[in-house]
Amino acid sequence: xxxxxxxxxxxxxxxxxxxxxxxxxxxxxxxxxxxxxxxxxxxxxxxxxxxxxxxxxxxxxxxxxxxxxxxxxxxxxxxxxxxxxxxxxxxxxxxxxxxxxxxxxxxxxxxxxxxxxxxxxxxxxxxxxxxxxxxxxxxxxxxxxxxxxxxxxxxxxxxxxxxxxxxxxxxxxxxxxxxxxxxxxxxxxxxxxxxxxxxxxxxxxxxxxxxxxxxxxxxxxxxxxxxxxxxxxxxxxxxxxxxxxxxxxxxxxxxxxxxxxxxxxxxxxxxxxxxxxxxx
Amino acid sequence: xxxxxxxxxxxxxxxxxxxxxxxxxxxxxxxxxxxxxxxxxxxxxxxxxxxxxxxxxxxxxxxxxxxxxxxxxxxxxxxxxxxxxxxxxxxxxxxxxxxxxxxxxxxxxxxxxxxxxxxxxxxxxxxxxxxxxxxxxxxxxxxxxxxxxxxxxxxxxxxxxxxxxxxxxxxxxxxxxxxxxxxxxxxxxxxxxxxxxxxxxxxxxxxxxxxxxxxxxxxxxxxxxxxxxxxxxxxxxxxxxxxxxxxxxxx
Numbered sequence: 163x164x165x166x167x168x169x170x171x172x173x174x175x176x177x178x179x180x181x182x183x184x185x186x187x188x189x190x191x192x193x194x195x196x197x198x199x200x201x202x203x204x205x206x207x208x209x210x211x212x213x214x215x216x217x218x219x220x221x222x223x224x225x226x227x228x229x230x231x232x233x234x235x236x237x238x239x240x241x242x243x244x245x246x247x248x249x250x251x252x253x254x255x256x257x258x259x260x261x262x263x264x265x266x267x268x269x270x271x272x273x274x275x276x277x278x279x280x281x282x283x284x285x286x287x288x289x290x291x292x293x294x295x296x297x298x299x300x301x302x303x304x305x306x307x308x309x310x311x312x313x314x315x316x317x318x319x320x321x322x323x324x325x326x327x328x329x330x331x332x333x334x335x336x337x338x339x340x341x342x343x344x345x346x347x348x349x350x351x352x353x354x355x356x357x358x359x360x361x362x363x364x365x366x367x368x369x370x371x372x373x374x375x376x377x378x379x380x381x382x383x384x385x386x387x388x389x390x391x392x393x394x395x396x397x398x399x400x401x402x403x404x405x406x407x408x409x410x411x412x413x414x415x416x417x418x419x420x421x422x423x424x425x426x427x428x429x430x431x432x433x434x435x436x437x438x439x440x441x442x
Numbered sequence: 443x444x445x446x447x448x449x450x451x452x453x454x455x456x457x458x459x460x461x462x463x464x465x466x467x468x469x470x471x472x473x474x475x476x477x478x479x480x481x482x483x484x485x486x487x488x489x490x491x492x493x494x495x496x497x498x499x500x501x502x503x504x505x506x507x508x509x510x511x512x513x514x515x516x517x518x519x520x521x522x523x524x525x526x527x528x529x530x531x532x533x534x535x536x537x538x539x540x541x542x543x544x545x546x547x548x549x550x551x552x553x554x555x556x557x558x559x560x561x562x563x564x565x566x567x568x569x570x571x572x573x574x575x576x577x578x579x580x581x582x583x584x585x586x587x588x589x590x591x592x593x594x595x596x597x598x599x600x601x602x603x604x605x606x607x608x609x610x611x612x613x614x615x616x617x618x619x620x621x622x623x624x625x626x627x628x629x630x631x632x633x634x635x636x637x638x639x640x641x642x643x644x645x646x647x648x649x650x651x652x653x654x655x656x657x658x659x660x661x662x663x664x665x666x667x668x669x670x671x672x673x674x675x676x677x678x679x680x681x682x683x684x685x686x687x688x689x690x691x692x693x
Contacts, residue, residue, distance in 0.1 A: 199528065317548040321538050324530060328590075331496045331516055332542040375527050378574055384529035 163405065170404050178298050179290035179357060179410065183396040185301035186354040187366060189308045191392030193346050194367035195385045198375075199323040201253075205242055205344065206364035208257035209351045212238040212264035214360040217285045218271040227285065228300065232352045238264070239344035288359030288411025290400065301353045308346055312385075315339070320381055359411035366392060369418035376422075376429045395421060447474040448509055449598060449630050450495065455504035457490050463653065464490040468504070470649055470658040474597075475628040477621070479635055479645035479661070481677070486651045488634045489519065492602055495632070508598075515539070515596030517587050519603045519634075526576040532586045533558055533571050539593035561589045565619070581612040588616075592623075598630045599623065605640060617644050642681025 170176040190206075197203040213235050220230035238260055245256035272282055284292050312319065321329035322339050330336045347367070354363040370392035374384050399414030406413075450472040457464045465487035472478055480488050493499045495506060496516055508514070536558045537550050544550075562568045567585045570578060575586060584604065591599060599620070605613040621644050623629045635641045648664045650657035650673070657664055664670060665682035674682050 314547050317538075317541060317544070317550070320530075320534070321541055324528070324535065324538065325518070327498060327518065328516070328538065329541070331498050332538070334541065375529055378527070378577075379529055380572075380574075381530040381534050 166405055167401055170401075175291055175293065176400075176404060178293045178295070179400055180397070181298050182293050182301045182353075182357050183400050183410075183414075184393050185305040186350065186357060186363075187370075187392040187396040188389055189301070189305045189346075189350045190354060190363070190366035191370040191389045192308050192312045192385070193343065193350055194371045194392075195388050196319050196323050196343055197347065197367060198371040200343075202343075203364070203368045203371075204254060204257050205239065206347055206351060206367040208242060208261035208264070209235050209239055209348055210355065210360045210363045211261040211268070213351055213355050213363075214286065215264040215268035215271070217355065217360065218268040218275070218282060221279075221281055222271055222275050228297070228352060228356070231355070232349065235352050236345050236348040239348040240341060243340055243344050284359075285355055286359050286361050287409050288355070288357050288362060290357055290403070290410045293356050297353070297356050304349050304353050308350070311342070311346070315342075319343075357410055358414060359409075362411040362415050365415045365418060366396070369415075369422055370395065373418070373422040373425050376425050378429075391421065448472070449474045449476070449512060450509070451505070451507040452495075453505045453507075455491075455494060455506060456502045457487070457494055457499065458502040463502075465494075465651065466654050468651070468655045470655060472598075472630060472632065472647070474630055475624065476630050476632075476647045477624045477645050478630075478632045478647045478649060479638065479641055480632060480649045480651065481635060481638060481673075482651035482656075483673075484636070487653050488651055489602060491649075491651065492600055492632070492634055495600060512597040513594050515591035515594060515599045517584075517591045517599070517601040517604050519606070526574075528574075528576045530575050531572055532562075532567070532575055532578065532589075535575050535586055536561065536589045536593055539590040543594060557593055558589070561593050565589055565592075581608045581616075584608060584612075584616070588619075596629065598632065600632045602634045603636065604633065605635075605637065613640060617641060620644065636677060638677050638681040640681075643684055 171180075194203060194206070197205060213231050216231040216234045217227045220227040223230075242253070242256045242260055245251050245259070246253045275282075318329070318334050318339055321332070321334055322336055322343075326336050350367070351360075351363050354366065358366060370388040371384070374388040374391055377384075377387070379387065395418040396414055399417040400410055402408065402417060403410040403413035448471050452471070453469050455468045456466050468487075468491065480491060482488050490499070494501050496514065533555070537554060540550065540554050540557070541548060559568070559571065562571050565585050565588065567582065567589065570582055570586060575583060578586065588604075591601075601620075605616060608616060617640070620631055620633070624631050633641060633645065642661065645661055648657060648659065648661050649655070650664065650670065657667065657670060665674060
């Protein structure tokens with residue numbers, strides 16, 4: 163099995179898949195750390211549906227899906243924020259509206275275009291075979307930008323998710339940081355749909371954070387461990403997907419779900435066994 | 443004690459929301475070392491006034507002036523994000539109180555952490571320093587929030603119904619702590635409350651709101667004014683009785 167796995171690295175598409183996977187894992191988990199605590203993690207799910215619609219449009223028009231999707235999904239992210247702020251609408255309702263509209267539009271376009279072809283299907287559930295060099299450069303670039311922004315604005319982002327009103331009173335431009343988070347989410351979703359798929363990409367935002375939150379650590383450790391776990395999930399998911407010829411996105415999500423379950427049950431059993439302690 | 447330095451000046455303040463006016467044409471001054479109780483029924487504009495003072499909302503007209511670059515500490519009405527799973531320690535939460543004075547890129551130093559330890563020690567909650575905020579009781583969380591408000595050494599401390607989550611014993615200790623801050627450091631305290639029975643003996647200045655300013659002055663004068671009898675009867679009977687008794691004993 164290890165021999166088979168080593169053999170994978172002799173293929174260019176597998177190396178690209180691992181590089182893109184690790185980059186997206188880092189981006190999604192870092193953004194997810196803040197979105198989950200803001201109770202806004204479903205924005206990733208909503209935006210991925212919009213990405214599905216824009217990919218369908220791009221394929222219909224014959225243009226590059228990533229470049230076409232990026233600005234539209236970013237606009238959708240800002241629209242969700244504005245609807246939440248101005249239109250007397252809760253965040254989940256705004257996301258629901260945008261998501262269903264995106265899915266409906268994508269399905270209608272796919273139908274007009276002769277149904278779900280191989281290209282559109284690969285964007286729905288992810289395919290490592292379709293990853294190209296441009297995706298590698300984009301995903302590495304995006305993850306470097308996200309890591310830098312999180313390092314630089316770590317304290318502001320922590321204040322934003324813990325107590326937004328307090329952050330605002332203390333001079334933090336909360337609206338700007340909300341827009342920044344929304345756009346970074348849109349960028350991560352757009353870059354990630356090649357490997358993971360529009361239907362599954364939001365799991366990379368949610369699973370690592372909720373898994374590590376079960377361990378009840380400090381905020382700093384939670385963010386760091388969540389990023390590490392995200393990379394581990396993607397590496398194992400991609401490896402299993404290669405070894406057993408399974409769809410990459412679905413395998414990563416299933417493996418992430420399995421890890422969450424192990425951590426959740428492990429923590430519950432430890433607590434039941436009377437070994438409850440608080441290590442932050 | 444002479445209290446003559448004006449700390450905060452509010453002139454003709456009006457705040458309107460989309461469909462109603464929360465406070466209208468409110469004018470008052472708060473002096474250094476005042477212990478102010480902002481009182482009024484639900485919906486009378488108390489929290490709006492405090493948020494306007496903190497700059498957390500846009501005012502429709504009027505002026506709010508803080509003298510001499512005062513540092514302001516704030517303890518909110520609701521303890522935020524205190525669910526059990528929220529991954530933050532009491533220390534991480536308290537450090538947030540120093541955010542405003544940090545320059546870009548905002549980083550906390552060993553000195554800042556030492557400040558947190560000192561405040562926790564003073565508040566008697568040193569044992570909570572590394573505990574997760576979500577695992578603490580309501581009273582413990584309130585003390586951590588107080589530490590967050592006090593860490594920047596504020597000249598003015600604004601508290602929005604701070605004792606609502608506390609049991610009566612902790613409530614008393616908490617108010618005693620505020621009083622000692624007020625007396626020893628001359629910290630100006632502005633406290634929103636609907637519970638004059640509990641805080642009445644601590645405050646010396648009352649701002650009574652009912653969307654407009656109904657009263658601004660000493661607590662004992664408030665109690666004497668028959669115009670406020672309905673409010674006193676409902677919320678401040680014992681507090682006013684206690685205040686009048688104190689006054690008589692002084693005389």
